[in-house]
Structure formats: structure tokens, C-alpha cells
Amino acid sequence: MQDILNELEERRAVARLGGGERRIEAQHKRGKLTARERIELLLDEGSFEEFDMFVEHRCSEFGMGETKIPGDGVVTGWGTVNGRTVYLFAKDFTVFGGSLSETHAKKITKIQDMALQNRAPCIGLFDAGGARIQEGVAALGGYGEVFLRNVLASGVIPQISVIMGPCAGGDVYSPAMTDFIFMVKDTSYMFVTGPDVVKTVTNETVSAEELGGASVHTTKSSIADNAYDNDVEALLQMRRFIDFLPSSNLAPVPELPSFDDGERVVASLDTIIPANPNQPYDMKELIGKVVDEGDFFEIQAAFARNIVIGFGRMEGRTVGFTANQPMVLAGVLDSDASRKAARFVRFCDCFSIPLVTFVDVPGFLPGTAQEYGGLIKHGAKLLFAFAEATVPKVTVITRKAYGGAYDVMSSKHIRGDVNYAWPSAEIAVMGPKGAAEILYRSELADAGKIEQRIKDYEDRFANPFVAAERGYIDEVIVPRNTRRRISRALNMLRNKRTENPWKKHDNIPL
Ligand code: HXC
DSSP states (O other): OHHHHHHHHHHHHHHTTTHHHHHHHHHHHEEEEEEEEEEEEHHHHTEEEOOOOOOOOOOOOOGGGGOOOTTTTTTEEEEEEETEEEEEEETTTTTTGGGGHHHHHHHHHHHHHHHHHOOOOOOEEEEEBBBBBBTHHHHHHHHHHHOOOOHHHHSSSOOOEOOSHHHHHHHHHHHHHSSSEEEEEETTTEEEHHHHHHHHHHHHOOOOOHBBBHHHHHHTTOSSSSSSHHHHHHHHHHHHHHHTOSSSSSSSBBBOOOOOOOOOOOOGGGGGOOSTSSOOOOOOHHHHHHHHGGGOOEEEESHHHHHEEEEEEEEEEEEEEEETTTTTGGGOOOOOHHHHHHHHHHHHHHHOOOOOEEEEEBBOSSSHHHHHHHHHHHHHHHHHHHHHHOOEEEEEEEEEEHHHHHTTTTTTGGGGGGEETTTTTTTSSSSSHHHHHHHHHEEEEEEEHHHHHHHHHHHHHHSSSSHHHTTTSSSEEEEGHHHHHHHHHHHTTTTTTOOOOOOOOOOOOO
16 A cells, blocks of 8 residues: 555656756746645645646647646646635646646636536636647637636636736637736736737737736736736735635625724715815725725726726625726726726626725716727726616715716616715716806807806806705715715615516627
8 A cells, every 4th residue: 555655646746846847947037936836825725625636638749749747737626715715727837838738628627617516716827828739729629618618607706817927829818708817017928929920920029028018918908907026926916806706696795804893984085075176186095995994906906097996895795896086087987997997897796796986077088089999889888887787886976977977987877776975076967167168159258257157057066966956866975974874875785686687698888
């Protein structure tokens, strides 16, 4: 028996070495951890249960018959994060560059199937060069199987991708179909085809960072949701992130012990709005004052900064926050902001995460650049997302809520459940100046007269009371009580049940 046990240990030791000492060293030299080191950091200590450690590829082309490495370039299994089960696969770049073979794909699909069947999040740690070139169509078929499962699991279990090395081909398409993508700065890249292919096809000379680094995908393409300084930071942030997520679309939102009183009054909110309506204030500061213990996990912090999205907790339970940011472009809604927030709202709705929306929006951004870029369709995405959402929706208008943007931002008319306004709210079709200049165009030459018209419009509409008189606003609240009012509203809405009419699926303007 001892011999057999020794053999098992030897086989395991070989598998754990992956592509060997030399490649592990190269991985470390690039500032990257190995697949197994990453798993150790992500999961609770000692919780990892590995599957398929001895799986090898079956390819014999291009001399592959002589190069078989147990595990075949991906480490798979399950474990726990702060006590909650997650399934995961981690690409091993030291084995054929983490590339995907037919058997490698089978290891991943086994994990995807188990995650779906057992309703727990599925996490992929990516560091891989796409389809194994030596395998040809067998590898492509393998990716197809992975993609299909990404799609079938979408909206049922959270799927998270962490990009931790150079990733190409299928290793960017599979993440693209998951709910969130996080990257590591300077060591991770995402592109469909790398710089060499780009040079051949388009004659463009571009570095990997310029083509698909974290700096590109967090600010320009919005493919990535956030980026972190190194592997350790990224994985620790993932542990924090997973705590916010329910395990599936049928599971309740996680409830953590909260040491922050839901009734807490925040006196400083009474003075956060500047006297001058054109002066900005930081919406993130406002969110920080309202959420439990100031703990806010922002998503896409570097993209479309005129809208802020992210997760926080109210009395220990996860909430998805969406808020216009007056500090950037006065909080205007443009195509990027609309797309960013729409996807977030839909994620929250999929997973029964209540939505809290803070509104301070001067309207949609005018101009040819926006119109040519499809503002109508992109803005419609956000409107659609808020309207179809059946989770509890609590909205607070802090200042401006002008034009179509008023309707879009989780208004009463699209099934906002509890809609509050601060006394500083201004709710109208447009700002007083624009309104007066259209209504009284003939008086434009007379500065005194038009000033008076602007003032009249301001007096009539630059307040929350016209909307409150109609019941579009449930209550005008004192800013310092915002946390208390939201906490109470969310408690009142805990058993909310609303269903949309039966349909195969909707047809959101993509
Ligand atoms: C087999 C691969 C591989 C691949 C890398 N390797 N990619 N082996 N198939 N796809 C191997 C290398 O031969 C090398 O082996 C080791 O992995 C490390 O690769 P390097 O090139 O030395 O590393 P680096 O310079 O860091 O470059 C990483 C890289 C590059 C950017 C990922 O390797 C690359 O461009 N690979 C090809 C990417 C690609 O075009 N894939 C096919 C995509 S098509 P040794 O033995 O030297 O350590 C696809 C279809 C899916 O995925 C369908 C999508 C819809």
C-alpha cells in the first residue's frame, strides 16, 4: 500500500509542477503567480478540492504525442470564499501557454456544469493564449462548448473572469460572456488577435499594452470592470467582491453582520449640495456616507465617470447603487454612461439585488458625436433596464432631474417603488435658462425680460414640489435622514413580488 501511496504522491508532485521549474520561474519573473498560487490566495485556506489533476491531451500532431503534461494547462475544482462555495478554473500559462485543448476544455466544462447544477458562482482565472494551435478544430470545438455554457449560466449563477496574463482568442471571448471582468495592471492583456497579427493584417505597430492592456480596457473599451496593481491585490479584491454576490438567481442576497445602524443620521448630507446649482459635489462622498461602514465596491470606476455604479450594503444586505456624478460632465447621461449603468442594473435584477439610485442629472448630452454614436439606442438601454427590473427600486433625487433623464433614472413611472427627493431637487423638462429661451424666443434681445422669464421658470419648477403634488415623488425628505429612509424602504420592500408578462426573452435595444 505504501508503494501505491508514494506513487500517487509522486504523480501529484509532477502535476503540481505544471510546465516545470524553468517556466514557473519565468512566470514569477514577469511578476505573475502560478495558477496554484493564485487559487491558494483566492480561496479559504485548505478549502480547495481539485479535479482532473491527471488529465492529459490526446493530440499527436506536431510532436505533441511526446509532450504530455498532467493537468493539461488548467487547474480546476471548487472551494470556499469566506465560507461560501465557488467553482473555479485557473489557466496554467506554464503548460502550453495555458492554451485550450479538447481535454482542457472538458475540464472547464465539467466545472461549469457543476457550478450551474449546484448553483454557485463560477470563477475563471485567465492567463492563456487561446485555442491550442496544434489541435486545430478540436480546440475550437472545445471553446464552443465553453461558450455555450457561459451563455446558459448567464443570469443563473454569477460568472467572474480575472485576466492575469496575456489572453487571446477564446480566452477573451469566454470572459466577454461572463458578468464581470477584472484585470491586473501591466501584466495582463486582452485581444482577439495579438500585436504580431495586427501588424501583418493592418500594418499597425502597437504594443500589447496599447492594444489590450488594463489601461485600455478600463478606460476606452469598457471591457474590463476594474484593474488592480498585481495578482495578490486582484485576488484579495475578488474575495471582497464575491461577498457581495448571491450564489444564484434563486438564492437570497448575502446578509453579513452589520455594525452600522440603519437609522444612522448623517448631518453632513444637509450641506453637501452647494448653494450654486452649477457647482458640483462628489456623489461618491454621498454614497460613502449612506452605505454600511462606507464600504462601496465601485464597478468601472475609470470609465464613463459621469455615472457611478457599484455594490454596497444597507443593514448588511447587498444593494446595487447607480448615481449620476456631478463632478464629471455635470453628471450628464451620454452613450457610455447609459451602457455602463444599463448592464449593471440588469445584473442586479438577474440576481435579486435591490437598486438604489441617486439622481442629479442635467439631461442627455447633446451633439453630433453623441447622436452619430447612437445615443438614442444607448440611452434606451438604461431606460429599458430600469423599466424591466422587478427588484426593489428606491430612488432619491438630490438635485437636477431634467428631461428624459428624469424618466430614465428609475422614476416612479417606470416602477420605482419608493421615490424620494431632497428639498434641493429640480424636476422639469429642462433647466430654467434653456426653457425660457425656447418659450420666449422673441424676448431674447431684451436681457431684463428674459432674466425675469428664467426666474419665473425657476420659481415654478426648480423644486421637488410640482412632482410631489402629483405623487411622482413619494416624499420630500431631509438629506440627513437619507440612510434611514432608504433602509426603511428596503425593509418594507423585502417581500416585493412583481412579474413581467411571460416572454421567451425581451428584445433590449442592443
Ligand atoms: C499552443 C501556445 C499557444 C497556443 C502560446 N503557446 N499560445 N501553444 N497554442 N495558442 C505556447 C508558446 O508556444 C510557448 O511555449 C508558451 O505557450 C508561452 O508563449 P510565448 O509566446 O513564449 O509567451 P508570450 O511572449 O508571453 O506571448 C503570449 C501570447 C502569445 C500573446 C499569448 O503566445 C500568442 O500570441 N499566442 C497565440 C495566440 C493566438 O493567436 N491563439 C489562437 C487564438 S484563436 P514554450 O514551449 O516556448 O513555453 C482562438 C479561437 C477561439 O482562440 C474562438 C474565438 C471566437
